[in-house]
Amino acid sequence: MSPLTATALIAEDEPLLAEGLRAELAALWPELRIVAMTSHGQAALEAALAQRPEILFLDIRMPGMSGLEAAQALAEDWPEDGRPFPLLVFVTAYDQYALKAFEQAALDYVLKPAQRERLAQTCARLQAALRQRAGSDAGGSAAAAVTQLRQLLAAPGVAQALGLPATAASPLRLLQVSVGNSIVMVPVDEVVYFEAADKYVRVLTAEREYLVRASLRELLPQLDGTRFWQVHRSLVVRAEAIARAERDEAGRLSLALRQRPERLGVSRMYAHLFKGL
Template sequence: MTRPRALLADDEPHLLRVLQDRLHELWPELEIVATVQHGLAAAEQIERLQPDIAFLDIQMPGLTGLEVAQGIEGATRVVFVTAYDEHALNAFEHEAVDYVLKPVRAERLQLTVDRLRRALASRPGAPWPAGDEGGVPVHSLQADATQLAKLLAQLMPSATPVQPTLRHLRASHGSSTHIIPVEDILYLQSDEKYTLVRTAAHEYLIRSSIMELASQLDPQRFWQVHRGTLINVDHLLSTRRDDNARLLLRMRGHERELPVSRAYVHLFKAM
């Protein structure tokens, strides 16, 4: 019988061990497929392993738990591990998103385990038993994604509106410098220390980070659709869902499809 699978991410090794030990006690059939202590590692392992559940510490180096959650494309359900204040906890409760408060207590973790078991058992073809827990809300995957998007919108730091200043980008190649009008850009994508700039005809690497560029581009034109991707909506050609219900975008003059993270799917509902 296939077992439910989970990833645990927390930058404090002691708390990571406590969470792992208590999950073993409360949910013996749960398979812990990875434990990580860095936000980037969490994002990479979630993408590679596609666990059923990700327990994400809010404060981690590299990427916060909120930023990792933004980038999840598959069906992984998020549980935040947090020491947040009352305001943030009210947001968690209001949106019915799972959370575990630090220090992790067995009684509160049991409530989360009960909710997760029933939610996972409600998925079509789920092979593990629902158990006999009662009174725990069961949310569909679509509802989970909507609730997560609302929560992230509340808790992620909002960017201060700025007057867009960029009219073109400069990309150096050898001894040549290319001038790229911003209206020609299809999308921008993080590439480690660089940003990939894609036009219909070419692609370039520039040293500016995608966050620096986003603060200088028109937010009405350039939309964030993934943790590291901005698209120019003027060049959006079509959208579609794949077999895993992921939303994919096609840009004019470009064959590659771009995935949309669950946290940004709501931007396209009116299209």
């Protein structure tokens, strides 16, 4: 495939903006084939894994899973079969402070509604990146995308600018959990791990399991980040409850727990948390 011929996916929940971006791309880059257009992050994730496009245009704010979360999930789930990870372009409506963070993380962005002059610069950058990939055996890796996304999320003030939940001033100490007709008080110190489960979060202690009607995204900012580590987009573990981290022959990390028999997988996004001294 010629470097100037490529495939792309557009994820945008506003139909007029999605169609406007598609039309501008068609004018600027006729050889670019749009293989899917989706209106929310989960659909973008599923379409990207099925279609394997070379470029993703992701709106940051979409219903359910955001564009940023979809990119993180894709980096976690991208198959290790040698196919290069897609080039990421975020479609945003944010101020220059937030956009500077995208630039520092080497992630391209387009302000919406898309302006042809700025979009032309993005197309030129994408074409240059595709040419570079074509001349390299390495291609683009999911690990490199993970590094970029971590740099973006770590930039000061970016979480607030991107509309992510703010960290609570005082960490949560007690969970009030409905069990039948009772409200059970569960000390957070007794929780071994939290796991996202559809519209609930499973709360696992050494001996019990509870369901909390909340999302992991809502719960995570209320936890002490020094004690509760996110190890996968659906898992948060109390650090003291981890007995050891083990790497298999394929390089995948899993966690053995002190008080539970389960083994928990660690995604690429969070493997950097486990480095021997």
